[in-house]
Amino acid sequence: MKKSLKNIFIFLVFLFLFLPIIVLVIFSFNSSELNIVFENFTLNWYINLFDNRELIEAFSNTIIIAIVSTIISVIIGTLGAIGLHKYDFAFKNVINKLLYIPIVIPEIVLGISLLSIYTLFKLELSIYTILLSHIVFSIPFVVVSVRSAISNNVDVLENASYDLGASNFQTLFYVTLPSILSGVKSGALLSFTLSLDDVIISYFTAGPSSNTLPLKIYSMIKTGITPDVYALSTILLLVVFIVLTISILVQMRSIRRNSI
């Protein structure tokens, strides 16, 4: 097949993936609220955004939940992955198998089972139950990505460290963690984005007064979304793009460094 045809195909797939995103970016600058034709350029939605208390609160809840759940999941998941790699114990295989459950079962099942257990333990649904639920589905992803970074080589490096006189904790901080950092990083990134965008599990575990951005948007869709939400999404998208561009640049640099 011709190269140009292949490139056209790649372009079409990207068009499909990005078309709705492009639409919302464009309409975030539109003076009309109807989203059918572009009338005039305006920045009003970006200014009004900060007056929309509910939206800002939902947004900050989302960010706080994402950050806190990521930190906790990364700590438990990383330590767990190291422990499961290092030590043998009676139910290790069972624990390992059960860890996959949140990854494979439909999110809705995880959502309703958490809802049920919170009800059983009489936990009042609130922002804290959302947080706990996000930790629940993030940990396995952290464990899996950290585990992929723990190769046999890490064992050898730890041995070298003990041999050179380092204690267990010195070895953990100076050798083990730096060696598996790439896995920890990608686990953290994964759990952060999963938390940021989660609708289904939050939907079941949120209390009546606690709101996250996805839930807020979900409740707005039926009545129509106002362009200030587009504006907020556009800002987020911009942040994402900046972060990704930096990561690509770092990648390019490391490729170049290794090719010397």
Next chain:
Amino acid sequence: MDTVVVKLVNVSKNYKDKTIIKDFNLEVYEKEFLTILGPSGCGKTTILRMISGLEHVSGGNILLDGVDVTNVIASKREVNTIFQNFALFSHMNVEDNIAFGLKMKKVDKEKIKVEVEKMLDLVKLKGYNKKYPNQLSGGEQQRVAIARGLINSPKVLLLDEPLSSLDYKLKKEMQVELKRLQKKLGITFIYVTHNQEEALSMSDRILILDKQKKQQLGKPMDIYNNPNNKFVADFIGESNIFRAKVVKIVDKYAYVEIDFAKKIRIINKDYKINDDIYIMIRPENITIGNYLKENSIEVKVKEVIYNGSVSRVIALFGNKEIKINVKNSDKVNLKEDITISFNTKNICSFVK
């Protein structure tokens, strides 16, 4: 050279139901270069790891400088290891790798700096401070690993097949280098390898290990010339080994018969008539022709391989192939019947 630095007393190691080492004894002297040589799976790396403390012993005791360290953890033993694939910390530069041991002991920063420079000088890597392991060649990585292992000034340096990942030429260079370092520093080296050439060229003593058992311990030349048993004879250097039966004993000599009732005179080692033994002759100790008047056999030339300075003749004695080294292969013709002979003092014999 008679102070014992490392002493293993009746050491055993079991892993799950498998015995890896049983009742193993060893004394290693100060300033000695000892090589533990054996095929893979013979337990040599396990011995090294037990000395370093990375592996617990299942029984017995390990003494370091006369002190029992059997229950002392790896990080507290004054022993350091050079690992097979160097095990350099890839997230640290050369300087930090080398300084690691001192940093862990919380040594003063200025002093660490001085020590690191000393080490870099010692392994000829001056100016490499800020490079990362993935920017170094195999030989340079090896030097960093050595510097890192030496900076704690250990009583003993353990080397676990450190040259196995290097190419042939580099291996040769590093052999000389390691020997130089060991002499200069006067530190005891315990070196593990399956490569006999490394063992012969560097060691003061060689310990040969097979099937979890000590086979022979001695100076390289003694081991080469007087192997204890068939395994050692086969494992070290090239050899021609024959089954033989003792038929006559005269003074300090014994006469044995090999396959075709040929009588060979060997040195008697308390053999009795009708003992079944093995005799071994190195290819370089066989002469073509009947000049020696004793110990000669008739063979048929099967192959002649030109090898530069020395050529290899393979001859058939019955069905048995015999390896012979000759300086000048012109005289030997294919399929020709020739007589070969060997001196009694060059024949080794052992019971198993």
Next chain:
Amino acid sequence: MKKENKFFKYLSLFPISFYVIVLILLPLIYIFCLSFLTSDYYGGINYSLTLSNYLNLVDLVYIKLFIKSFLIALVSTFICICIAYPFVIFVSQKKKIVKNIIMTLVMVPFLTNSLIRTYGWIVLLRKTGIVNTFLEDLNVISSPISFIYNDFGIILGMVYTLLPFMILPLFSAVDKIDKSVIEASYDLGSTSFKTFFNIIVPQTKVGLFNGSLMVFIPAIGYFFIADLLGGGKLMLIGNLIKNQFLSARNWPFGAAVSISLVLITFGLVKIYQKIGGKMDDLGGF
């Protein structure tokens, strides 16, 4: 050392074990038990064992709903495969840095809110949306086309939301194929078509199944896609579960539906393992 070592062992293993037992195992067991109980009129739970929830599932209404939900998930998966395969093959032929950039860009939609992206399709495709208005203005159509609020809408939404989950595992599988094998195939006179089915598909079947799982399973449960892009009466298994738990408040029945779904999932995962798939590759992007 012994003491310190034990301490780290407990420090690392206790939290994860506690988490697995209390927050994964216990909820599932609870749901499992729940599925054998019944609910009273007020949404409370009667503690008497029954199989009625499972027997109720064997009702034509629910069978139809299951079949429909699976068909939609299956069609969505198939479409994702048809888009993702050529895409990843073409991308794998690019230079390393270009590959990295393209695959990072595929991740970008992940990082923006999926609801707002779905809403973008509503803005584009509804009857008064951009596409219909545009076509009407050009007089290509006389009355607006119903792109969404039907099965097509649901499938579009599923494919759109889940396509990256197909692309990522398939890409890492295709990118691992030794390029000389493909060249050898051409060299031996094979056509692109034959090379694809004889070389590429067999060598990437694990990645393909991985991607299919990552599309198919969520597609059964993504109730919000059906809510937003489907017609009012249409329901997926996900919507059924949601309704039982939130509006009908018949938790035991919802639990029974969920348990059936979990069993189906486990079955699919078993098949994935049978063909040589590794669990760590699922969801490990």
